[in-house]
Amino acid sequence: MDGNTYPHNWSREGFLGDFVVTLRPHPINEYTEVTGPHAPHRIDLTAIKAADATDPAELPTVFARSRNDLTLSVSARSEPTPFVWRNAEYDEVHFVQEGELDYVTDWGTLSVVPGDFVFLPRAASYRVVPTTESTLRAIIETPEMVSMNPLAQPGMINAARSVRRPDPTRTSRASGETTLLIRTADGFTRFTMPRDPLAMTEVVYGQPPVWKVNLAEIQPVAYLPAGGPPLHFAETPTKDLLLYTLSSRPGGRPPQHHNADYDEIVFYFRGPAPYGGLSKPGSGIWIPKAVAHWGPREDPEGGYLAWLIESGGTLRLTSEGLAAAELMETSLFHPLKQDDA
Ligand SMILES: [Fe+2]
Structure with missing residues (x-):
């Protein structure tokens, strides 16, 4: 971020296709209320009744x-x-x-x-x-x-x-x-x-x-000094499913982002450092496609391990998933009601 300009990235095919970077006068990922099925959620694997x-x-x-x-x-x-x-x-x-x-x-x-x-x-x-x-x-x-x-x-x-x-x-x-x-x-x-x-x-x-x-043995890719897009380590032929390490890496805070073709699910494996609002092992986030988000810094002291699923097919949580989920803001990934700043 430079002065009062807020970078924004809109990309096709996950991080593989066309993209356009803009500067905007304010963040465009904020909301105070959301209703309907296509809403970002925190989801806790440890809270799902298996x-x-x-x-x-x-x-x-x-x-x-x-x-x-x-x-x-x-x-x-x-x-x-x-x-x-x-x-x-x-x-x-x-x-x-x-x-x-x-x-x-x-x-x-x-x-x-x-x-x-x-x-x-x-x-x-x-x-x-x-x-x-x-x-x-x-x-x-x-x-x-x-x-x-x-x-x-x-x-x-x-x-x-x-x-x-x-x-x-x-x-x-x-x-x-x-x-x-x-x-x-x-x-x-x-x-x-x-x-x-x-x-x-x-x-x-x-x-x-x-x-x-x-x-822990999958090296995150980073393009210094900024960081740049991550690279997937596993894929399917149509790229409907891509798997990434999203572990801490050098670079600045990523830009606000519209991921045109993918829903994102990130799971925090362990610290010591938190990933934004995620600090509990097994906790995660779901960001549905076309919802702008602005991820936290990825280089906190001590680091963390996390991974990302990109799904071409739009995702929906089942009743069992919703029971272990809560609405989320799309900046630091805190619960929506707790911190919308
Ligand atoms: Fe993203």
């Missing part, structure tokens, strides 16, 4: 859906999944907010820790075994194929060091009758199988398609 926290047979609890069939859920499982899960029509990305788990997959076991993104393509089978008393995960399901942005290597992600795949020597030890659940767009189909479909002798060719990378 059905599988108390009943191991339950599925993750959906807290948001997009018009393009993207689904966001929460799982707070403390007991192993009592079935094998296989998604027929959706790729999955899981983010581990709290706790540790073993993903027992078709290709061995992948152990995950807080901050891990776990990539599970469709037709991959798995069950999860919590190895800590409690866990909390955000689960993204998309009808498209998710892959790493080729531009993320080597600058953002050192794949040789930071990408991990299941350990093929730690195979499923289950035996006997197994329930397999297959998810499709129209529901769930339950197979009772005489033997464990995850059992494996060895991998003889190729690379298991399940992988993980930790948020």
